[in-house]
Amino acid sequence: MTVIGLVLAGLAAALHVFIFYMESIAWTSPRARATFGTTSEEAEVTKSLAFNQGFYNLFLAVAVIIGILCVSGGAAEVGYTLVLAGVGSMLAAAFVLLFSNADLVASAIKQGIFPFLAVVMLVLGIAM
Template sequence: MYFVAGVLAALAAALHVYIWVLESLLWTAPKTRKTFGTSHDEAVATKEMAYNQGFYNLFLAIVSLAGVIGLVADERGVGAALVFAGCGSMVAAGLVLLLSSRDKARAAITQLTLPLLAVLALLVAIL
């Protein structure tokens, strides 16, 4: 189950790296604006906020990937702690989005599903 947890955590990290690219690098691009449902003016007005938010996603991905590396290196305690921290934070952020913006339920569920599965698989592996 550690292997499954590691794969799911790596996939969650990859998704959050993609979100970082959208929010921090491509925020005002037409395809990104369509994805997030923002107009050009809204994207320009929120560019700095999105840039900052994107880096939160990148840092969560880095923590989760560091945890995966720990699991692969057979440092299960450190790896598990980092996967729980990174993926658990991704789940929490997804829940905040879901509870604060019901119209963004699809994005929230997308954001939290892989990390939630990683956390659950890791719990099964540990127990």
């Protein structure tokens, strides 16, 4: 189960790298505006906020990736700690999104499904 959990954590990290790209690099592009439901004017006004938030997502992904590498390299305690801290934070952020705006349920599910499944599989795998 831990291998499946690590794969799911890797998918969560990859998604958060993509979110970093959309928020920090492509925020004002038509694709990002359509994805996040912002107008051109709103995107310009919120550009610095999105830039910062994108890096938050990138740093969570980096923690998960380093954790996966640590587990693979034999430092299981450090690795699982990093992975669970990273995907746990991703999952918590998805819950914040869900409870802050009921219209964003689909976005919260997309953001939170891989972290949720990773946490479940890792906790079960580590406990066994």
